Each structure stands twice: as C-alpha cells, then as structure tokens.
Amino acid sequence: SSSEVYTASTTAPVNIAVIKYWGKRDPKLNLPTNSSLSVTLAQSDLRTHTTASCSPSYPPQDSLLLNGSEQDVSGPRTQACFRELRALRKQLEDANPELPKLSSLPLKIVSENNFPTAAGLASSAAGFAALVRAIANLYELPSSPTDLSRIARQGSGSACRSLFGGYVGWEQGSAADGSDSVAFQVAPASHWPQMRALILVVSAAKKGVSSTTGMQTTVATSSLFPARANETVPRRMKEMISAIENRDFEAFGKLTMMDSNSFHATCLDTYPPIFYLNDVSRAAIKVVEAINKKAGRIVAAYTFDAGPNAVVYYLEEREKEVAGLFKAVLGEKDGWQGERGERVQRDAEGL
Ligand code: PMV
Numbered sequence: 001s002s003s004e005v006y007t008a009s010t011t012a013p014v015n016i017a018v019i020k021y022w023g024k025r026d027p028k029l030n031l032p033t034n035s036s037l038s039v040t041l042a043q044s045d046l047r048t049h050t051t052a053s054c055s056p057s058y059p060p061q062d063s064l065l066l067n068g069s070e071q072d073v074s075g076p077r078t079q080a081c082f083r084e085l086r087a088l089r090k091q092l093e094d095a096n097p098e099l100p101k102l103s104s105l106p107l108k109i110v111s112e113n114n115f116p117t118a119a120g121l122a123s124s125a126a127g128f129a130a131l132v133r134a135i136a137n138l139y140e141l142p143s144s145p146t147d148l149s150r151i152a153r154q155g156s157g158s159a160c161r162s163l164f165g166g167y168v169g170w171e172q173g174s175a176a177d178g179s180d181s182v183a184f185q186v187a188p189a190s191h192w193p194q195m196r197a198l199i200l201v202v203s204a205a206k207k208g209v210s211s212t213t214g215m216q217t218t219v220a221t222s223s224l225f226p227a228r229a230n231e232t233v234p235r236r237m238k239e240m241i242s243a244i245e246n247r248d249f250e251a252f253g254k255l256t257m258m259d260s261n262s263f264h265a266t267c268l269d270t271y272p273p274i275f276y277l278n279d280v281s282r283a284a285i286k287v288v289e290a291i292n293k294k295a296g297r298i299v300a301a302y303t304f305d306a307g308p309n310a311v312v313y314y315l316e317e318r319e320k321e322v323a324g325l326f327k328a329v330l331g332e333k334d335g336w337q338g339e340r341g342e343r344v345q346r347d348a349e350g351l
Contacts, residue, residue: 005057078155089103197311222270233262250297259303
C-alpha cells in the first residue's frame with residue numbers, strides 16, 4: 001500500500017589501520033595510492049547502528065539523521081553509495097517483476113554512534129559501512145561483503161575495511177573503474193583473540209585538516225611520499241600479513257609504530273605542513289616506549305590517524321603493564337570496557 005514502510009537495521013564497527021591509507025590516485029572513486037591494513041574493533045566497542053527505510057509515504061528527498069541531527073546527503077560520496085545500491089536493486093526488480101519497486105522510493109537513514117562523533121575516531125568508516133549494509137539489507141541484495149566494500153569505499157575509503165571483522169586488508173587495485181579496489185579478510189578476530197586496543201581520546205575536537213584535503217596536499221608536495229607509497233608500504237603490507245598469520249606481536253607492533261611514524265612524517269613533509277600529533281600524542285609515544293623498554297621487547301604499539309588521539313595495541317596478557325601504566329599516568333579513568341580492549345577517555349590535561 002502507499003503507506004507501507006520497508007525497513008532494515010545493522011551495525012558496523014570502527015577499524016583502526018596499522019598500515020595507513022594516505023593518498024588518492026582517484027579522488028572521485030576514492031582509489032588509493034597504496035594498499036592498507038586494519039584491525040576491526042569488536043561490535044561491542046565503537047560502532048555505528050543504522051536503520052535504513054523507504055516508503056511511498058516519505059517526503060521525496062532522501063534523508064540521513066546522525067545522532068539526532070539532519071545531515072547533508074547531497075555530497076558526491078553519499079550520492080555515489082545511494083546510486084550504486086539503487087542500481088543493484090533496480091536490476092533485481094527488473095528480473096523479478098513481483099518485487100516491490102523500492103529503488104524508486106525515497107530513503108530515510110537513521111544512524112547512531114555509541115561514541116563521540118566529533119572525536120576523530122574513524123567515525124566515517126563505521127558510518128559508511130553501516131549505511132551501505134543497511135540499505136543492501138533493505139533492498140535484499142545478494143551482495144557479498146567484498147561487493148559492499150567496493151560501494152562503501154566510495155563513501156569513505158577506510159569504510160571498505162569495516163565490512164569485514166578481524167584483520168582486514170584493502171587491496172589498492174589497478175583498474176581505472178575501481179572494480180578491484182576492495183577489502184579482504186586477512187584473518188578473523190578468532191585467529192588472534194588476545195589482541196586489545198586502548199583508545200586515548202587526547203582531544204574530542206574535530207580534525208584540523210580533513211583527510212581528503214590532507215591526502216591531496218601530501219601527494220602533491222611531499223618528497224618522502226613516493227618512497228612511502230611505492231616501496232615502504234608494499235614491503236610492510238607483506239610483512240604485516242605474515243606477522244598476523246604468525247601471531248608475532250613484536251613484528252606486528254614494530255610495523256604498526258613505524259608505519260604511523262612514516263605516515264606522520266609525510267604529513268610534516270607536506271607543504272604547508274600538516275600536524276596531527278600534539279604534545280599529548282608525543283607523551284603517549286613516550287609512555288609506550290617506556291613500557292617496551294621495561295619489558296625488554298615490544299609489548300605495546302601506538303598508532304595515530306588524522307588527529308592527535310592514540311590507539312595502543314597490546315595482547316591481553318600484557319593488560320597490567322600497558323593499560324595499567326596508562327591508567328596510572330592518566331589517573332582516574334573514564335571510559336568503556338570492551339571485548340577488544342579498554343578505552344580510556346581523557347582530556348588533554350590527562351597526560
Ligand atoms: O577514509 P578516510 O578518508 O577518512 O581516510 C582515513 C585515513 C586514515 O585514517 C588516516 C588512515 C586509514 O587507513 O584509516
């Protein structure tokens with residue numbers, strides 16, 4: 001009937017890269033200059049919950065509500081996701097005339113993050129992954145996670161990795177249309193279930209330079225960038241996949257820290273320079289170095305995205321040394337406890 005509402009819900013978790021995506025060879029399709037690799041956090045940790053619905057009774061414009069506030073859906077990223085998903089639904093409807101014609105109905109998307117959206121915690125990754133999967137479920141598309149990663153990538157590059165759990169790669173691909181630029185699972189979370197991620201919210205402020213602008217300027221101006229994209233990252237991708245396969249934390253940790261440093265070095269080498277790390281970020285690096293020095297080996301590894309917040313990876317058996325020391329340094333903790341680690345939320349004064 002004309003008032004019928006069709007609906008589907010899903011959740012998608014945040015992922016935190018250990019080999020960073022930084023650089024676009026095609027900004028429209030979000031095709032990267034290098035492959036990347038991340039760990040998807042547990043569903044109980046940071047995640048976006050999204051409900052997609054459509055109805056002939058809705059106002060004619062598509063809409064997206066995030067944490068209760070209306071978002072602009074007219075941008076090319078969101079439009080690309082809507083367009084691709086509608087085209088797939090249309091194919092199904094053309095092949096099965098008895099199916100309701102959902103592809104021509106306005107969409108209403110309602111999303112909630114269970115973490116501060118402004119905190120620069122890869123919220124766009126979970127957001128676009130959840131949006132794409134919710135609409136695919138609504139449309140009852142037979143798409144695989146790989147197919148959905150190809151669509152979510154056009155929303156936000158890093159979002160393609162949140163379609164898989166555990167340890168996830170994003171193959172840069174070489175096709176001009178992006179057909180081979182998709183995410184793949186390196187190993188499920190159960191392969192190395194002891195992995196933990198501690199998230200230090202150094203600043204809840206929105207990032208100063210957006211990842212898109214930052215990437216474009218780095219690619220255009222950094223003299224360190226070609227070596228990173230063409231030599232360093234391809235080598236480390238292979239080493240990282242082996243480290244994960246062998247559950248070798250020392251190798252995993254060292255590669256994670258060195259790749260974060262390499263990424264932020266190309267940011268500093270950008271002109272004008274981009275500074276994502278601040279004094280508190282550098283203090284967090286010092287704490288990790290002190291922990292590793294005391295242990296006599298790498299038991300904790302920091303990484304930073306396009307902002308000052310630290311993510312520290314460690315194994316459960318090192319909980320006391322790692323989370324314990326951070327808590328001691330930070331004082332009374334204020335955060336969440338999740339399956340995949342304990343996240344400590346503090347203000348900049350904390351360290
Ligand atoms: O997906 P975007 O455009 O928000 O870019 C994410 C870039 C980094 O978070 C810095 C690295 C990564 O691989 O997630």
